[in-house]
Structures are given as C-alpha cells and as structure tokens.
Amino acid sequence: MKENEENNEEQHKNEEGKEKLTNVIPVSGMYENWFLDYASYVILERAVPANEDGFKPVQRRIMHAMKEMDDGRFNKVANIIGQTMQYHPHGDASIGDAIVNLGQKDLLIETQGNWGDIRTGDRSAAPRYIEARLSKFALDVVFNPQTTDWQLSYDGRKKEPVTLPVKFPLLLAQGVEGIAVGLSTKILPHNFCELIEASINVLKNKKVEIYPDFPTGGMADFSEYNDGLRGGKIRVRAKIEEGEKRTLLIKDIPFGTTTTGLIDSIIKANDKGKIKIKKVTDNTAKDVEIEVQLASGQSPDITIDALYAFTDCEVSISPNACVIIDDKPHFLTVSEILKRNTQDTVELLTRELEIRKGELMEKILFSSLEKIFIENRIYRDIEEAETWEDVINRIDKGLDPFKPQFYREITEEDIVRLTEIKIKRISKFDSFKADEAMRKMEEELKEVEHNLANITDFAIAYFKKLLDKYGKGRERKTEIKNFDTITAATVAANNQKLYVNRAEGFIGYGMKKDEFVTDCSDIDDIIVFRRDGIYKVVRIDEKVFVGKDIIHVAVFNKNDERLVYNAAYLDAKTGRTMVKRFQVLSVTRDRDYDVTKGAKGSKVLYLAARPNGEAEVINVKLSNSSRARVKVFDYDFAELEIKGRGAGGNILTKYPVKKIEFKLLGESSFGGLKIWYDSSVGRLNTDERGELIGSFHGDDNILVINKDGSYELSSYELTNRFENEKIELIEKFDPNKVISCVYYDGVAKTYYVKRFQIETRTVNKQFLFISEHRGSKLEVVTTEKDPQLEIVYKKGKGREKETSIYDFDMLIDVKGWKAQGNKLSQYDVTKIKLLTPEKPKEQKKDFKVGESVDLSLPDKDDDQITLF
Incomplete structure (x- = not known):
C-alpha cells in the first residue's frame, strides 16, 4: 500500500513538473517579443510622423498643450513643457528640444527670446528664458475640436488627439x-x-513636381532626387562669390551644416593640403558671410571647385520618405504624400461643411419653431396644464399643423427648449428681425450646400486664400541648378612634389634628394614608362617601386583624349624598329601594359608625350655596321594614325638603329580644341553640352559681356566658372569684331548708341564700357556684322508713337571703348529692339554640262568654273 502511495505521489509530481515546463517561456522568446514591442513603440510613438498631420507624437502633444494654454499671449517654454508632460511620458528634455525645433521652423510657433540659430549651430537659451505662442497660421489650419478624433492620455486622466485635423501639407512644409x-x-x-x-x-488633375527648399538657402541639384524615395540623392552647395583683394565670400551654407562646421572643414582641407588659403573669417550676423582669403598664386575658380570637392561647401543628402499610415510605416514619394495630404484636406473641409450644414439646419429649425410658438400663441395653451407631461403634449399638439415643413421630426427635446424661452423674449419678439435672421442663415446654408456640391472648387479657393494670407515673405530660398561634376584630382591643390630615381626605379614625394619631376597632389595617379616597354599607372606615395630604367613619368589624367604618345621601339622578335602613336585613356591601376609587341628583349628607343596631340619629326641614325644606303634620315609622325594602345605600329626600318633624336614639333593632329558653354551650370566643356563657343588654339580667349555693361576676357580653361544669370553674351574673342550696343545713361537720363573694338588684353579683369552711375543699364549689345536697330519713340504735339529702323553704322562710327557714344534720339524712346539682318537665301539652279557658272565675289567678275 505504501509503495503504491509513493508511486502515485511521484507520478503527481512529474505531472506538475511537466505543467510548469509547458508554461515556461525561454529567454530568447522573451527577448524576441519584448524587442518587437519596443521596436513597434519607437516607430509608432516616437520617431516616425503620421501622414495625416505630419507630426511625431511629441510634436502633436506640444501643439495640443499650447492650444489649451492659448490666450493670445506668449507663454514661458518651461510652462509649455510642464503642460505637455501631462500627455507625453518621456521627460522635459525631449519636449524642450522638440519645441525649439518647431520654433526654428518659423511656421507654427511665434517665438520670443534667444531660440538659437540653425545657421551657426548656436543653441537656444534655457526654457525659462524663452517664450512662445501659436501662430495665426497654426490657429487657422491645425485645430478644430469638432473634426478631431480623441484618445485617452498615457495615464488615462485626460484626452489627447489621435491626429490633429491639419488642412495643409504640413509634413512636407516642415x-x-x-x-x-x-x-x-x-x-x-x-x-x-x-x-x-x-x-x-493636384485638385486640377495636373502633373505635380515639387523640390525641397531649405531655410539656409544655397543651391541644390535635384536631378537625382527621385521624388524623395529611398535611393535618391540631392547635392547642395553653398553660394560662393569672388570678393575683392583675392577673397571668396560664402553667402549661404548647405542644409544640415553650420558656419562653424563649414569653417572647420575648410581648415581641415587646408591642413591636408587639398586647398591653399591664408585665412578664414566668420562675419555672419543677420546674413551668412564667411570670408576666405586665398594664398598667393591660387586661382579663385579652381579654389571654388576645391571647396566644393573637399569641404562641406557641398554636401549630399539622401531623402527617405517614410510615414505612418494606419499604424504601419510606409515608404512613399513626396508626390504621393502631397496627394494624400491634399485629399485629407478636402475630406476635413467636407466634414467642416457638413457640420456647419447640420448646425445651420438646426438653427433654422429652432428659429422656425420659436417663431411658430410665439406668433401662434401656443405658449398660452399650457396655462391650464397641470402636469409636465400635459405641457409637452399641448405644445406638441399646437405644432402639429406645421410639422410637415420641417426636415426632421420634432422631438421632446425641441419642445423642452421652447418652454425655456423667457417671457421677456416673447414680449419683445420681432417677427421681421426673426425672418431676416432666418433668411441670412438660409443663404449661408445654400452657400454651404453649394460648396459641398463643388468641394474641389471650394478646396482650391481655400488654398488660394492661404497663399494670399500667409504666402508673403515665404518665397523660395534655395536656387535650383544643375551642377557639374568636379573631379577631385583636377582641383586638388598641388601640395606635394613628384620625384623620380630613374635607374633604381622609384617614384614618390618623399624622395627629395632625387630628380624633381613636377608639382602634384597627394591624390594624383602617376603614369610611368620603362625602357623595356612596360608602363603602368600607380597611386602616388612617399616612395613607390615601379621598375628600373624609367624613361618617362608624369601625372596621369584619365580620359585625356588630347594627350598622344609618339613612340619608336625595337621589336626583338623581328629585329625591326617600329613606330606608333597611341593614347592611354583608361587603365587598371598597378597593372602592367606594353608599348611593344611583348617579345623578350624589346625596348623603347624614343618616347614623347604630346599634350595637344602634336605630331613631330624625328631624326633617325642607323648603326654604322648596317647595310642601309642611307644611314641618317628624318621621319614625320604625322604620317601615322593615332590608334589604340595595343596597336603594333608601322615599320620604321629593318636595320639596327643607333640613335633617335627629336628634330621638329609639328601641328596638332586634332586641330583646335572645340569648347562648348553649358549655361545651366555656367561651365565650359568639351563634351558637346550647351552652345559651341568655337575652336581654340594657344592664346585664344573668350569674350564675356555682362548685363551690367562690362566686358571681360577669359581663358578657355575648363575650370573657369561663369555666372550665367549675369551674362548677356559669351563667345570666342575676335579682336577684329565690332561691338555695337545701346545703353541708358543714368546721369543724362537718355539713351546712347556706341560702337567699339576691344583694345585691352588683360585676362580676368572687367572693364565697364557704359557710364558708372547706378541708374545706367545696358539695353542691347551684339557682335553681329551689320546689325540693325528698331526704335519706337514719341514725337510731336500728339505724342504719337513712331517706329524707325536704323543700321548701327549709320548712327555712329567705331570709336574707343571708353567713348560715351552718341545720343540715340532727340525724342522720348519707349522701346528698343535689336534686328539682325537675314542672310540671303541661296538660289537653287540646275546646271547643264559645259555651262559656265559665275562664282565671283561682289567685287570680282573674272572667277569662273566650267563643269565637264
């Protein structure tokens, strides 16, 4: 018996143990559940905004608390924080930071005191020292208790909004x-x-395209914005202007940076040798201004590019539009967010109209009941009533004849309200005033019903009203531009010197006792050719081994299509000397390439790198022991075509060569360098983007005529920058061309016509060719041959308008560029238009065999050709 009892007890204990084990949750499971709960909470309740109103929970609670406190006066931010803590369970620090963030956006909150500066990174004063109140815009757009959905606060003591009924795309605005x-x-x-x-x-079903606008201004390239989706990118640049005395002025800073951080990045780039400057000064006060003083010999244009390449003067921003919709995060485009916000606004306006419609209908109904109750003396019927029920029944019976005219049934509650009318009001009841009040309410009701029936038009009118009321002073601050791509190696300052030990096969910037080659930067690639025909591209360093017997070393510029190598080499397999012309456009770094055909024992006898594709004449001396009749002869590389780097080349001679020497430099195989001007970025290029400026050689220059009446000669370096909005005309400079212009003289208050040629040759200096008065302005300018001018002026007693057309050369002769010119007209000129004579059309004619065709110029008649 005892054994059975013991067995039963053990079995019972085992069953209890199994039950306990089945209820045990492993630690990994707890972690998984808790982590998911935490992640969901952070996403929904802290970090990601709701699509409906654009607020994070803390921002929404701040706005609700400020609305509860609102009495039109400023409140201490410390008090606002305390009020918000009734709804937000995360402490005063997070609330204070969120209030400052909202206040600095200058849209929903009016601020008073030191709220910090997003441009400089200065923090705001403590909450007890600064004040805030809701802006008029926020009161108009953000709140409406009637259309707000409510929920209990975290402790269940108060109600807070689920989302605020914002009637504006606030998420995208802030x-x-x-x-x-x-x-x-x-x-x-x-x-x-x-x-x-x-x-x-959106409401008009038109295509929408919107781009960000940053409070810090600057310039932005949105070509890769991708409508705000993940994977998009925005490049934002500071505005940099050339100042006086070799200075650059940074006027606006990129979004997300501060003047302090920007200056630190400039100093860091200077310390690393990427740029060369003397001094940086922060002059920021009301407006941003950082002054950068250039080191001597530094080009302002190249330094500007270097600032964009190596400092925070250019930053890249990656948007990622994620919002909460139906308690789930969604990734949307900004266009989709805008459409949703616009539709939400339409729905909120519809709800407000429907609420107002219901209110008006109820007011009209009760006003009608009141009028019937008083005018038909129904109140007298209740004098003999002894009970409350009898009072209600008598009034209800008195209203029976009028009930069909009401839009709904009359309830006991309506009758009770009639009994609450004071005798004083009954005695002073004015039927005319009552009818007038009802008429106004009926008119408003019709208007509301019309708006409901045409809700889209009503929403459009609502948005236009917002624009008229609050749009002033909120114009775009960030300039939309297309940026050129800046190659860091091109604009990096030459902060190192390249040395070479040809015999031992070393290159680098740390070999100061060896042969100096050129200035370079520490991010350059170097191309090296050896006597055995092997060449490679390596990254520069203090000391790099590239192979013995170096014959050529230089900084390598990838994809330089004008650099041509002229080479002669001995092919060890055949014993012949070959010549070739080739380019090295792109290579794999540290990989060996061969000028020769690769036979063991081959070697380079002559190599020259020509930066503009020039051909050349070499003098070839054969070995004295060779059987060739002519042992010394010249060879012109112009006879060879430029081919790829792997081409074998042509035979120069089959006899042994003793020596090859340079004799004469020939012309460029490419002709002049064709330059285009891309007005969208204000840069020159050779990629055929924009307008063709011309073909340039040697010391050719570019002529720029500015809208302020000045001209400037510039080189055709691709690093040059031009402010296209200030340019009136840009073209290749021809000293023989005549510039014809008309300008308004601010002193004489009249128009002058002028023709002149460029006499100065100073590059990168502006010369003003109109009067210096600030009221003076350039009207028209051209370098076309034989231009005409159409002038509209007022003449005579009737002051009627007349129009005349003149050739420029009839109005004035060519004079010096400093000359004032001639008065355009003695009459009041109202309009000036430049006319360019049309080129004569070619006359097409069929010619017969044997017929003489006149090809003479206007002043010749003896040039003829006969077709056979």
Whole structure:
C-alpha cells in the first residue's frame, strides 16, 4: 500500500513538473517579443510622423498643450513643457528640444527670446528664458475640436488627439527626420507657396513636381532626387562669390551644416593640403558671410571647385520618405504624400461643411419653431396644464399643423427648449428681425450646400486664400541648378612634389634628394614608362617601386583624349624598329601594359608625350655596321594614325638603329580644341553640352559681356566658372569684331548708341564700357556684322508713337571703348529692339554640262568654273 502511495505521489509530481515546463517561456522568446514591442513603440510613438498631420507624437502633444494654454499671449517654454508632460511620458528634455525645433521652423510657433540659430549651430537659451505662442497660421489650419478624433492620455486622466485635423501639407512644409529601430525617415522641407500651388494642381488633375527648399538657402541639384524615395540623392552647395583683394565670400551654407562646421572643414582641407588659403573669417550676423582669403598664386575658380570637392561647401543628402499610415510605416514619394495630404484636406473641409450644414439646419429649425410658438400663441395653451407631461403634449399638439415643413421630426427635446424661452423674449419678439435672421442663415446654408456640391472648387479657393494670407515673405530660398561634376584630382591643390630615381626605379614625394619631376597632389595617379616597354599607372606615395630604367613619368589624367604618345621601339622578335602613336585613356591601376609587341628583349628607343596631340619629326641614325644606303634620315609622325594602345605600329626600318633624336614639333593632329558653354551650370566643356563657343588654339580667349555693361576676357580653361544669370553674351574673342550696343545713361537720363573694338588684353579683369552711375543699364549689345536697330519713340504735339529702323553704322562710327557714344534720339524712346539682318537665301539652279557658272565675289567678275 505504501509503495503504491509513493508511486502515485511521484507520478503527481512529474505531472506538475511537466505543467510548469509547458508554461515556461525561454529567454530568447522573451527577448524576441519584448524587442518587437519596443521596436513597434519607437516607430509608432516616437520617431516616425503620421501622414495625416505630419507630426511625431511629441510634436502633436506640444501643439495640443499650447492650444489649451492659448490666450493670445506668449507663454514661458518651461510652462509649455510642464503642460505637455501631462500627455507625453518621456521627460522635459525631449519636449524642450522638440519645441525649439518647431520654433526654428518659423511656421507654427511665434517665438520670443534667444531660440538659437540653425545657421551657426548656436543653441537656444534655457526654457525659462524663452517664450512662445501659436501662430495665426497654426490657429487657422491645425485645430478644430469638432473634426478631431480623441484618445485617452498615457495615464488615462485626460484626452489627447489621435491626429490633429491639419488642412495643409504640413509634413512636407516642415520636413522631419527620425531614427527608429531598423527604420529611419528623412523628409526634407519644401517651399510653403510651392506646396499650396502644387495642391491646387493636384485638385486640377495636373502633373505635380515639387523640390525641397531649405531655410539656409544655397543651391541644390535635384536631378537625382527621385521624388524623395529611398535611393535618391540631392547635392547642395553653398553660394560662393569672388570678393575683392583675392577673397571668396560664402553667402549661404548647405542644409544640415553650420558656419562653424563649414569653417572647420575648410581648415581641415587646408591642413591636408587639398586647398591653399591664408585665412578664414566668420562675419555672419543677420546674413551668412564667411570670408576666405586665398594664398598667393591660387586661382579663385579652381579654389571654388576645391571647396566644393573637399569641404562641406557641398554636401549630399539622401531623402527617405517614410510615414505612418494606419499604424504601419510606409515608404512613399513626396508626390504621393502631397496627394494624400491634399485629399485629407478636402475630406476635413467636407466634414467642416457638413457640420456647419447640420448646425445651420438646426438653427433654422429652432428659429422656425420659436417663431411658430410665439406668433401662434401656443405658449398660452399650457396655462391650464397641470402636469409636465400635459405641457409637452399641448405644445406638441399646437405644432402639429406645421410639422410637415420641417426636415426632421420634432422631438421632446425641441419642445423642452421652447418652454425655456423667457417671457421677456416673447414680449419683445420681432417677427421681421426673426425672418431676416432666418433668411441670412438660409443663404449661408445654400452657400454651404453649394460648396459641398463643388468641394474641389471650394478646396482650391481655400488654398488660394492661404497663399494670399500667409504666402508673403515665404518665397523660395534655395536656387535650383544643375551642377557639374568636379573631379577631385583636377582641383586638388598641388601640395606635394613628384620625384623620380630613374635607374633604381622609384617614384614618390618623399624622395627629395632625387630628380624633381613636377608639382602634384597627394591624390594624383602617376603614369610611368620603362625602357623595356612596360608602363603602368600607380597611386602616388612617399616612395613607390615601379621598375628600373624609367624613361618617362608624369601625372596621369584619365580620359585625356588630347594627350598622344609618339613612340619608336625595337621589336626583338623581328629585329625591326617600329613606330606608333597611341593614347592611354583608361587603365587598371598597378597593372602592367606594353608599348611593344611583348617579345623578350624589346625596348623603347624614343618616347614623347604630346599634350595637344602634336605630331613631330624625328631624326633617325642607323648603326654604322648596317647595310642601309642611307644611314641618317628624318621621319614625320604625322604620317601615322593615332590608334589604340595595343596597336603594333608601322615599320620604321629593318636595320639596327643607333640613335633617335627629336628634330621638329609639328601641328596638332586634332586641330583646335572645340569648347562648348553649358549655361545651366555656367561651365565650359568639351563634351558637346550647351552652345559651341568655337575652336581654340594657344592664346585664344573668350569674350564675356555682362548685363551690367562690362566686358571681360577669359581663358578657355575648363575650370573657369561663369555666372550665367549675369551674362548677356559669351563667345570666342575676335579682336577684329565690332561691338555695337545701346545703353541708358543714368546721369543724362537718355539713351546712347556706341560702337567699339576691344583694345585691352588683360585676362580676368572687367572693364565697364557704359557710364558708372547706378541708374545706367545696358539695353542691347551684339557682335553681329551689320546689325540693325528698331526704335519706337514719341514725337510731336500728339505724342504719337513712331517706329524707325536704323543700321548701327549709320548712327555712329567705331570709336574707343571708353567713348560715351552718341545720343540715340532727340525724342522720348519707349522701346528698343535689336534686328539682325537675314542672310540671303541661296538660289537653287540646275546646271547643264559645259555651262559656265559665275562664282565671283561682289567685287570680282573674272572667277569662273566650267563643269565637264
């Protein structure tokens, strides 16, 4: 019996143990559940904004708390933080930072005191020293208790909005950035006015394209914006101008940077030798201004490019539009967000109209009941009633004849309200005033019903009203531009010197006792040719072994299509000497390439690198023991075509060569360098982008005529920068061309005509050819041959307008560039238009065999050709 009892007890214990084990949750499972809960909480309740109103929870709670406190006066931010803590469970620091962030965006909150500066990175004063209140825009657009969905606060004591009924694309206007668990969002701020116009276009079913606008200004290239989706990119640049006395002025800074951080990046780049400057000064006050003093001998244009390449003067921003929709994160384009916000606005306006419609209908109904109750003296019927139920029944019976005219049934609650009318109001009841009040309400009701029936037009009018009321002073600050791609190696300052030990086969910038080659930067690639025909491209360093017997070393510029190598080499397999012309456009770094055909014992006898593709004449001396009749002869590389680097070349001679020497440099195989001007980026290029300026050789220059009445000669270096918005005319400079122009003289208050030739030859210096008065302005200018001018002026007593056309050369002769010119007209000129004579059309004619064709110029008659 005891054994059975013991067995039963053990079995019972085992069963209890199994039950306990089945209820045990392993630590890994707990971690997984808790982590998912935490991640969901951070995403939904802290880091990512809701699509409906564009607020993170802390921002929404701040706005709700400020609305509860709002009495039109400023409140201490410390008090606002305290009020918000009733709804937000994460402490005062996070609330204070969020309030400052909202205040600095200058849209929803009016601020007072030191709120910091996003441009300089200065922090705001403590919450007890700064004040805030809701802006008029926020009061108009963000709040409406009747259309707000409510929920209990975290402690259940108060109610807070689920989302605020924002009737505006606020999410895109303010922008937002947040990092959650495994998820982030970065929506950039957009322009207030452009968003409203875009919402109107959405309602009109027009195509919408919107780009960010940053409060720090600057310039931005949105060509890879990708509508705000993940994977897109924006390049933002500071505005840099050339100042006086070899200085550069940084006027705006890229979004997300500060003047302090920008200056630090400039100093760091200078310390590393990427740029060369003397001094950086922060003159920022009301407007941003950072002054950069250039080191002697430094080009302003190249330094500007270097600032963009190596400092925070250019930054890349990657947008990532993620929002909460139906308690789930969604990745959308900014166009989709705008459409959703616009539709949300339409729905909120519809709800407000429907609420107003219901209110008006109820007011009209009760006003009608009141009028019937008083005018038909129904109130007298209740004098004999003894109970409350009898009172209600008597009034209800008195209203029976009028009930069909009401839009709904009359309830007991309506009758009770009639009994609450005071005798004083009954005695002073004015039927006319009552009818007038109802008429106004009925008119408003018709208007509301009309707006509901035409809700799209009503929403468009609403947005236009917002634009008129709040759009002033909110114009675009960031300039939309297309940026050129800056190659870092091209603009890096030459902060190192390249040396070579040809015999031992070393190159580098740390070999100061060896042969100096050229100045370079520490990010350059170097190309090296050896006597055995092997060449390679290597990254520069203090000391790099590249192989013995170096014959040529230089900085390598990838894809330089004008650099040509002229070479002669001995092919060891055949014993012949070969010649070839080739280019090295792109190679794999540290890989060996061969000038020869690769036979063992081959070697290079002559090599020259010609930067403009020049051919050349060499003098060849054969070995004295060779059987050739002519042992000394010249060879012109112009006879060879330029081919790829792997081509074998042509035979120079089959006899042994003793020596090859350079004799004469020939002309470029490419002719002049064709230069294009891309007005969208204000840069020159050889990629056929923009307008062809011309073909350039040697010391040729570019002529730039500015809208302010000045001209400037510039080189055709591709690193030059031009401010296209200031340029009136840009072309290849021809000293024989005549410049014809008309300008308004601010002193004489009249128009002058002028013709002159460029007499100066100073490059990169502006010369003003109109009067210096600030009221003076250039009207028209041209370098065309035989231009004409159409002038509209007022003449005579009736002051009627007359139009005349003149040739420029009839108005004035060619004079010096400093000459004032002649007065254009003695009458009041109202319009000036430049006319360019049309080129005569070619007359097409069929010619017969044997017929003489006149090909003479206008002043010749003896040049003829006969077709056979």
